[in-house]
Amino acid sequence: MSAIEPLMARLLGTAQEIDWVDSVCRKLPALAVMKGLKFSETDIDTVIAQVYPPMHRHITHSATLRRLAGQR
Secondary structure, eight states: OOTHHHHHHHHHTTOSSOOHIIIIITTHHHHHHHHHTTOOHHHHHHHHHHHHHHHHHHHHHOHHHHHHTTOO
């Protein structure tokens, strides 16, 4: 088993369909770093819950970032 498999299982859960970018791409790098630094599961959940919603709002409401992403 590779080191990434348990991280992917955590992010994907048992979902039949997922939003790959929201569920995996945005969270996997931070999750891998926190696991490597031996963060507790509780701390990881707290950080992800606190960091990603504001970041998502910023990205989706930024005209510059939307333009760079090809969205209007």
